[in-house]
Amino acid sequence: MTGMKLGQYVYGNSLLHLLDPRTKILSCLLVIFSVIITNNLYFLLFLVVLMAAAIISSGLSYQLILSGLLKLRYLLLFTLVFQGFLTPGETVFMVGKLSMTREGLILGLINISRLVILFLGSMILLMTTSALKLSAGIECLLLPLRKLHIPIHNYTTILSISFRFLPTLFEEATIIKNAQKSRGAQFDSSNIVVRIKSYTAILIPLFEASLVRAADLGEAMDSRCFTSHPNQLRLNRLQIKRRDILFLIPMTAILGAGITISILL
Amino acid sequence: MTGQGIEFVNVTKHYKDSSQGKTPALQDISLSITKGEYVGLLGMNGSGKSTLAKLLNGLLKPTDGKVYINGLDTTNIEQLSEVRRLVGMVFQNPDNQLISPVIEEEIAFGPENLGLPISEINRRINWALQVCGLEDKRYHAPHLLSGGQKQRVALASALAMLPEYLVLDEPTSMLDPAGRKELLAHLRVLNKEEDMTILIISHNPEDLVQADRLIVLDHGSIFLQGTPREVYANAKMAELGLDTPAVYQLINQLESNGYPVPENVKSVRELVDYLCLQL
Numbered sequence: 154m155t156g157m158k159l160g161q162y163v164y165g166n167s168l169l170h171l172l173d174p175r176t177k178i179l180s181c182l183l184v185i186f187s188v189i190i191t192n193n194l195y196f197l198l199f200l201v202v203l204m205a206a207a208i209i210s211s212g213l214s215y216q217l218i219l220s221g222l223l224k225l226r227y228l229l230l231f232t233l234v235f236q237g238f239l240t241p242g243e244t245v246f247m248v249g250k251l252s253m254t255r256e257g258l259i260l261g262l263i264n265i266s267r268l269v270i271l272f273l274g275s276m277i278l279l280m281t282t283s284a285l286k287l288s289a290g291i292e293c294l295l296l297p298l299r300k301l302h303i304p305i306h307n308y309t310t311i312l313s314i315s316f317r318f319l320p321t322l323f324e325e326a327t328i329i330k331n332a333q334k335s336r337g338a339q340f341d342s343s344n345i346v347v348r349i350k351s352y353t354a355i356l357i358p359l360f361e362a363s364l365v366r367a368a369d370l371g372e373a374m375d376s377r378c379f380t381s382h383p384n385q386l387r388l389n390r391l392q393i394k395r396r397d398i399l400f401l402i403p404m405t406a407i408l409g410a411g412i413t414i415s416i417l418l
Numbered sequence: 419m420t421g422q423g424i425e426f427v428n429v430t431k432h433y434k435d436s437s438q439g440k441t442p443a444l445q446d447i448s449l450s451i452t453k454g455e456y457v458g459l460l461g462m463n464g465s466g467k468s469t470l471a472k473l474l475n476g477l478l479k480p481t482d483g484k485v486y487i488n489g490l491d492t493t494n495i496e497q498l499s500e501v502r503r504l505v506g507m508v509f510q511n512p513d514n515q516l517i518s519p520v521i522e523e524e525i526a527f528g529p530e531n532l533g534l535p536i537s538e539i540n541r542r543i544n545w546a547l548q549v550c551g552l553e554d555k556r557y558h559a560p561h562l563l564s565g566g567q568k569q570r571v572a573l574a575s576a577l578a579m580l581p582e583y584l585v586l587d588e589p590t591s592m593l594d595p596a597g598r599k600e601l602l603a604h605l606r607v608l609n610k611e612e613d614m615t616i617l618i619i620s621h622n623p624e625d626l627v628q629a630d631r632l633i634v635l636d637h638g639s640i641f642l643q644g645t646p647r648e649v650y651a652n653a654k655m656a657e658l659g660l661d662t663p664a665v666y667q668l669i670n671q672l673e674s675n676g677y678p679v680p681e682n683v684k685s686v687r688e689l690v691d692y693l694c695l696q697l
Contacts, residue, residue: 285519317519320561369514373572376475376507377528377579378499385536386526 159221160279168396169211169281174290176397180404181278187408188267191415194259197266199411204273213280222272229265236261284316289387296383306381313384314370322363329358421489424451424474424583424615429483431469431638442481443469445638451617453582456609458626458646459619460660461635467619470635471587474617475505488582503532506576510588512568516560521552521571524560528579546574549612550604566597570604577608583615584608590625602628623663627684634658647681665689 164170169177184200191197208215238248240257247253282290292309299305334340338351431444444466451457461467472478473485476492487504490497509515518524525546529539547553550570560568569589576584586605590598606628608614620626632649634642636658642649649655650666651673662670665686669679683689 313519313523314517317517317560320559321513324561366514369509369511370517372472372477373507373509373515374517374527375477376502376505377575378502378531379527380531382530382533384523385530386523386539389536 159217160276162283163213163280165212165281167211167281168400169207169277171396172281172400173391173393173397174282174286175294175391175393176401177278177282178287178290178294179401181274183404183408184274185271187412188270190412192263193411193415193418194263194266196411196415197263197270200270201266201273203407204270204277207277208273211277211281213277218273218276221276222269225268225272229268232264232268233258233261236264285313285387286391288312288316289384289391292384293388293391304381306383309384310381318366322359325362326355326359329355329362422453423488424617425484425486426450426473427484427486429473429480429485431466431473431478432481443638444473444480446483447638447640448483449633449640449643451583451615453615454609454613455615456605456628456630457615457617458629458632459617459635460621460623460626460632461641462658462660464637465635466638467635468587471507471585471617471619474583474585475502475507499532503528503579504581505583505585506579506581508569508572508576508584508586508589510591512565512572512592513561515572516568516575519559521547521558521560521563522556524571525575525578528575532579542578542580546578549577549608550574551600564597565593566600569593569597569601573601573604581614583617586616586618588619588621590620590622598622598625623661627663627665634660645681646684 188197188200205215208218237253237257238251240254240260242254242256244252245255245258279287288309291312292305295305295309330338330340333351333354338354339347340351342348342351426447426449429444429447430442432442447470459467459470469478473480473492474487476485476498479493485492487501490501490504492498492501516524517527522543525543526539529542534542543556547556550573552567552570552574555563555567555571560571563571572589573584573586584605590601593601602625605616605618609616618625618629626632627646629646632642632644632646633640634649634655641658642652642654644652646663646666647669650662651670655662665684668686668689669683672679679689679692683692
């Protein structure tokens with residue numbers, strides 16, 4: 154469990170790091186929304202550039218993000234190839250009886266840039282926002298749903314407990330892995346079937362231990378009068394500042410304009 | 419049954435799956451703990467110690483008999499939240515009782531459940547951090563702390579609800595010696611300076627040396643009760659196979675060889691001082 158992982162929060166001091174999590178979540182949602190609505194290739198390419206600019210300005214490691222994007226290359230390639238062959242239109246070239254069409258290629262490019270934007274957008278959000286701020290932001294944005302009698306605080310408590318226990322579970326998994334290794338489990342076998350089978354020797358004890366943990370945790374929570382309540386302390390730390398408004402206005406303007414144009418065209 | 423203190427009246431506890439033919443986890447226990455006391459609870463595995471602890475804040479309900487906390491019945495659902503506020507709990511495994519990803523929120527968890535205003539919550543966080551010596555750990559994540567520190571966080575978060583009784587179920591069994599000493603020192607300060615009533619359960623006899631009173635459980639019944647000095651001088655203790663703390667081993671040896679030791683000697687250092695004065 155060493156080294157930097159894709160999507161993991163990276164400490165920083167850039168504008169994107171300092172923004173309120175709600176601003177970032179809303180902007181991210183706006184981007185997702187406009188990406189789904191629009192089918193204007195130029196607007197999408199503009200968004201890709203915008204994402205790239207955001208990554209560079211926030212000082213995130215673009216090598217890391219690019220290598221993550223490269224892992225998606227087959228998905229992206231398939232999107233292009235299938236769209237290209239399956240969309241009827243003006244033939245560019247033929248492979249056997251299948252024809253690659255111009256319309257198909259454009260549609261493929263549009264879909265690829267959609268995927269890339271969604272990927273980059275979520276990476277930027279995750280890597281510039283700490284887990285705690287992220288869940289505070291989500292909790293605050295979901296608060297209105299409480300009026301519909303949806304138990305928001307239970308969900309955010311679940312979210313916050315998972316943030317708390319992920320490192321503990323990783324630690325435990327490492328211990329179990331070493332224990333099984335010392336008894337001859339073949340985690341580095343060249344045979345993939347053997348490797349997968351040896352991983353069940355980690356999963357089962359880990360699952361069992363988690364159940365014990367959950368029971369203990371339940372008692373600890375009960376002992377402290379657990380009731381579903383808003384996480385006041387955390388919400389209290391959230392503050393919309395001037396920079397948030399100055400960020401949201403142009404974001405909304407640009408994306409709103411993009412959406413309107415693509416609907417009108 | 420009103421007023422102050424903890425009261426067990428003929429409490430019996432059966433677990434559902436073992437009720438037939440087996441001995442109950444606790445059998446006909448009657449005891450009272452007054453405010454300000456420091457009580458140690460000991461016994462072998464399966465003697466019912468943890469069951470007794472969980473009866474105290476209504477995590478378990480007695481099969482027979484009643485448990486009263488300041489006169490409140492633990493089986494009364496309406497009073498349960500007040501009972502749980504009065505009785506703070508610290509459990510054995512430091513990892514399995516911390517709920518929040520940040521220390522500050524961990525301590526705020528109890529007070530937030532009580533519905534306190536944010537200013538009061540902040541005040542309590544500051545106080546609890548200070549009492550437990552964790553001021554510099556406010557924004558840390560629990561998994562980055564040592565076992566002893568985690569256990570002190572658990573203690574701080576119990577204290578933030580301003581309980582009158584503090585129940586610790588084998589709090590030291592997963593700590594290293596340094597962490598153990600730290601925790602015990604904090605408990606002594608809480609008992610002496612904040613007048614906190616403490617009930618500590620432990621396997622380690624050295625944890626219980628500072629208690630005012632020891633209660634020894636065996637097979638679900640109270641086997642012995644008294645000051646540590648009385649309990650460890652009792653010949654019946656050897657039958658149970660529980661270890662005797664070093665200081666009481668020494669005292670017992672001295673007394674059986676005809677050298678009386680006064681009652682107020684409670685640690686090896688005090689014993690050494692006393693002996694030096696005699697020489």
